[in-house]
Amino acid sequence: MSTTITTVGLDADDTLWHNETLFRLTHDRFSALLAGRADPEVIEQRLAEVEKRNLRLYGYGVKGFTLSMIETAMELCDGEAPSSVIREILAAGREMLNEPVEPLPGVERCLAELSERYRLVLITKGDLLHQEQKLAASGMGDLFAAVEIVSEKDAGTYARVFARHGTGAAQAVMCGNSMRSDILPALEAGAYAAHVPYPLTWAHELADAPSGEDRFIELASIEDLPAWISKIV
Amino acid sequence: MSTTITTVGLDADDTLWHNETLFRLTHDRFSALLAGRADPEVIEQRLAEVEKRNLRLYGYGVKGFTLSMIETAMELCDGEAPSSVIREILAAGREMLNEPVEPLPGVERCLAELSERYRLVLITKGDLLHQEQKLAASGMGDLFAAVEIVSEKDAGTYARVFARHGTGAAQAVMCGNSMRSDILPALEAGAYAAHVPYPLTWAHELADAPSGEDRFIELASIEDLPAWISKIV
Known part of the structure; x- marks a missing residue:
């Protein structure tokens, strides 16, 4: 040539x-937050579905991912996610944005x-x-x-x-x-x-x-x- | 010249x-959601504070504004915002993104x-x-x-x-x-x-x-x- x-x-x-590693860590944290609501694989699958559904509207990035986590938590808790879960998700998103x-x-x-x-x-x-x-x-x-x-x-x-x-x-x-x-x-x-x-x-x-x-x-x-x-x- | x-x-x-008109309408909707938690001026002021504080992290746009509304609702409800409020805020953000x-x-x-x-x-x-x-x-x-x-x-x-x-x-x-x-x-x-x-x-x-x-x-x-x-x- x-x-x-x-x-x-x-x-x-x-x-x-590194980027996806950080997303994976946040996925794990999200899964732990909702432990007891559903099996880890189900939590993972629902989050993936919500992310995919929102891609057209939110695009790529941490802010859209944070909103999708909140939405998934609501769905998995039949619309009644505990406030502690929402606060944790907000904190997780903020930490991703602040990550060195x-x-x-x-x-x-x-x-x-x-x-x-x-x-x-x-x-x-x-x-x-x-x-x-x-x-x-x-x-x-x-x-x-x-x-x-x-x-x-x-x-x-x-x-x-x-x-x-x-x-x-x-x-x-x-x-x-x-x-x-x-x-x-x-x-x-x-x-x-x-x-x-x-x-x-x-x-x-x-x-x-x-x-x-x-x-x-x-x-x-x-x-x-x-x-x-x-x-x- | x-x-x-x-x-x-x-x-x-x-x-x-039009853009700010849409943000104002969402502000009004947010204020109505939290009526009873605080006076409208207080709600407005707290949201403005949270938005300003988050500007460095979230930048401009609807996704960051939606996250700031959720955070403000949490603060105004002493960390225990009702799920219905969070769902409404998510819906309001989504509607802003879909607005013609x-x-x-x-x-x-x-x-x-x-x-x-x-x-x-x-x-x-x-x-x-x-x-x-x-x-x-x-x-x-x-x-x-x-x-x-x-x-x-x-x-x-x-x-x-x-x-x-x-x-x-x-x-x-x-x-x-x-x-x-x-x-x-x-x-x-x-x-x-x-x-x-x-x-x-x-x-x-x-x-x-x-x-x-x-x-x-x-x-x-x-x-x-x-x-x-x-x-x-």
């Missing part, structure tokens, strides 16, 4: 820093290296304010030429973002942990895509890997990204 | 369509006219997904060359947005209903600014009008905006 790469897009949650940002291993060195040769663009879903705050707290904000917080990640999104902040998708690499949101639509837009799996992935983000696609690779760690890009160019 | 104007920035909520978008009088014609001569940029705070949905529902999305949903509106925000989507703040006009968020920081960034007051303004957005500022005007209606811009150029 030989091509020009000018721009590297990076997903944020579970690519640059913990970059994943190797991320800072990898981004510092890439930023010397490519334009880095952060491309993420979630609450606008919260994502900006996490980036600021990560100390990596200055490495990015642009930040795009988007409500949906489809091929059109990647085409638009790489046109605006780079030289088009054909000269861009997208890197992220979600096959469904980061990889498949970026490939569809014509970009290269590097999948770096995270041990936990929200069910909503799962999808099969593409087969027979030269522009795709699966990497064990983001630390392998600079070497792969060097091989492309 | 004689200058070149290439770009017109427009605030969304209470500039292009109602453009203010003259907005559509004004934007159609302006879009023929200038690049229109929507610049708004609030929930990313909800603001995108409102713009789509308004039917006016195609009139805008760009949409910037931002977490804060300060002079730096306007300088950056007008540099990215136009030819800099000095050749841009910002129009909005909030003196504090739309007018003063846009003037500080070097843009022209037209204030179109909305009958209701959230207390957080109030500020004094600038004095002795040639680049500022107060308009009774957004319908007067094209004529004012024509006078500048």
Whole structure:
């Protein structure tokens, strides 16, 4: 292969820093709060249903998740959730928003290296304010030429973002942990895509890997990204 | 005056369509829900305090407002808000997110006219997904060359947005209903600014009008905006 790469897009949650782990911890806390009302699997399933139902209205992020937990608690308690449960859920949501940002291993060195040769663009879903705050707290904000917080990640999104902040998708690499949101639509837009799996992935983000696609690779760690890009160019 | 104007920035909520009216209606509904727990003024004051306290964490928008209403209800009920109140608050938030978008009088014609001569940029705070949905529902999305949903509106925000989507703040006009968020920081960034007051303004957005500022005007209606811009150029 030989091509020009000018721009590297990076997903944020579970690519640059832990996120799903925090959601899982809050799920566990939610389940414990409602223990006795239903089996853990039922609680988990109902919460997933409510989240999915609310996605169109609330989008991605902690605030919508908090509202969905409250709604699920109401349903599981036949409309009469104890106040202590509601207070605990509010507190859990607030703690998620206040949680310190913990970059994943190797991320800072990898981004510092890439930023010397490519334009880095952060491309993420979630609450606008919260994502900006996490980036600021990560100390990596200055490495990015642009930040795009988007409500949906489809091929059109990647085409638009790489046109605006780079030289088009054909000269861009997208890197992220979600096959469904980061990889498949970026490939569809014509970009290269590097999948770096995270041990936990929200069910909503799962999808099969593409087969027979030269522009795709699966990497064990983001630390392998600079070497792969060097091989492309 | 004689200058070149290439770009017109427009605030969304209470500039292009009703918003604060909807928040006021929900405030009234919230107050009625808690009647008997405290006087209406006390309920109003406590909600305002909680909203202000949460602004750093929740930012602007309906989801954060819904969470703040639940928190306020808890406080006013000494931590034991009835489930019926929580359910009603969740429903009120959901209804706000589902509310049809109602453009203010003259907005559509004004934007159609302006879009023929200038690049229109929507610049708004609030929930990313909800603001995108409102713009789509308004039917006016195609009139805008760009949409910037931002977490804060300060002079730096306007300088950056007008540099990215136009030819800099000095050749841009910002129009909005909030003196504090739309007018003063846009003037500080070097843009022209037209204030179109909305009958209701959230207390957080109030500020004094600038004095002795040639680049500022107060308009009774957004319908007067094209004529004012024509006078500048």
